[in-house]
Amino acid sequence: MKTTWQSGNQVQLLINGEEYYPSVFEAIARAREEVLLETFIIFEDKVGEQLQQVLVDAAERGVRVEVLVDGYGTADLSAAYLQRLSDVGVRLQAFDPSPKLMGMRTNLFRRMHRKIVVIDGEVGFVGGINYSADHLADFGEMAKQDYAVQVRGPIVADLHQAVLKLLDETSRVHRNPRLWRSHPAPIDPDSAHASMLLSIRDNIHHKNDIEQHYLRAIRSARSRLVIANAYFFPGYRLLHEIRNAARRGVKVTLILQGMPDMPLVRLCSRLLYNDLLRDGVVISEYCERPLHGKVALVDDEWSTVGSSNLDPLSLSLNLEANLFIRDRTFNERLYTHLQELANSRCKSVSLQRVLRTYWWRAPLIFLTFHFLRHFPAIAGWLPAHSPRITPLSTKARDLEDTPQVHP
Incomplete structure (x- = not known):
């Protein structure tokens, strides 16, 4: 292939x-x-x-x-x-x-x-x-x-x-x-x-291909990074690069589920909000209907559309297919749409709101993150x-x- x-x-x-x-x-x-x-x-x-x-x-x-x-x-x-x-x-x-x-x-x-x-x-x-x-x-x-x-x-x-x-x-x-x-x-x-x-993910020869393309694109970001993803609970490497991008001045926007079809997924995503917000990542929850998209863009040329969520199932277990696209016109079309989504149909998440309940969520964040981080290996015991x-x-x-x- x-x-x-x-x-x-x-x-x-x-x-x-x-x-x-x-x-x-x-x-x-x-x-x-x-x-x-x-x-x-x-x-x-x-x-x-x-x-x-x-x-x-x-x-x-x-x-x-x-x-x-x-x-x-x-x-x-x-x-x-x-x-x-x-x-x-x-x-x-x-x-x-x-x-x-x-x-x-x-x-x-x-x-x-x-x-x-x-x-x-x-x-x-x-x-x-x-x-x-x-x-x-x-x-x-x-x-x-x-x-x-x-x-x-x-x-x-x-x-x-x-x-x-x-x-x-x-x-x-x-x-x-x-x-x-x-x-x-x-x-x-x-x-x-x-x-x-075309990047595929399988359990034989292409185990990390989609994640690697995300990592390379995020590391190259200079002005903007927008990720709209339904089931957002990436591993340490992706989280690290997203936070690094925000720290070096890239405008990072995450559009995540605010009206989930699977409430547990939103709970897992929210466990990550504190660290992301502290580094300057903008988080918007789409509340008009359940978000099922798996799209992202970097700067004014790179984009991706596909089936892969940014969670352990998609990144480590399922067969997935994403197209990675370099085209300024397409990038701008997707960016305009996602900006309209974030500005008019999403609820912004503030650090103050997250910190109100952080004291009791901190142990849960630690345990859940590390469990899900190793979940693919645990599933491999089956x-x-x-x-x-x-x-x-x-x-x-x-x-x-x-x-x-x-x-």
Whole structure:
């Protein structure tokens, strides 16, 4: 898997499901040869049904369609949903599924958390948005705030290769290389200004790649650093570099959850506030809806959008994918949006507010930080196994043969 910067790309920021889903579904509707899609979650709601329909339509007109979902994140699709995809030839598979125990999902760690779409080797999508209605504003107050990008150019070949490499390694399917090769379409060079690098995180060869790119970018910061991240509890090295940047005069802004979908996550993040605020880091909590984004920017050129949170699960256990982007126009677009978010839809956190309860939180901060810092190693004590991919169409056929009990 190449890890070099690719120049001559186009990139478009997509904010929330309102921008992401129409772009992805339209691109799938135009597919001529191949659709590759991997995601953590597909829910059987209005978004999942729209996705199902465009995939069925593509397969019916002869497009090769391959979908990889996570066995933990996507555990409850109905037999009818799966069978409809299988009947038209969609190859739907689950990454490392496990049976439930007393109705509970058990395979929590080392998940396939990536969100990548590649269509005809010409257009790609990367980000943090799953296929579920809770990424749309009309879902209500718990609708998620999230980001993705649409890209064209040489970087699409890297996305294509990354998806196929994961499928080949875990499903042992041998494809005709001439059938599954990428054919990047020519793009207008006058609009292709972005240099990009695809960075993945796995548990074999790329354990620290995403974190290392963050560290290098933060160390290089001279004027501004903005991080908007849903689940913020980084390790010592990232925290150290963020604080160092603020101490040397960089304007550091963290946009974190103020209306969490998982309250424990916000509690963990708040354990870090005291030291960050003392060094001059500006912390804003987004309180309009749950923040689910994983984006950042440094100075006026470097940005990243992807699936990786800055917490132990993403940085040390899950399979993740981030695009790192060097493009001034994109950086400014993302910065303008995040500034508007911080200024008008966030609550600023003051050091005085944090210090009111610091006396009883200090021991908890120490214990929690060091526990989570070593959590990946602790999780590694669990029984090791080789991740596998299982066709979900088999599950659909099995369920079809099983008598259904209705309440």
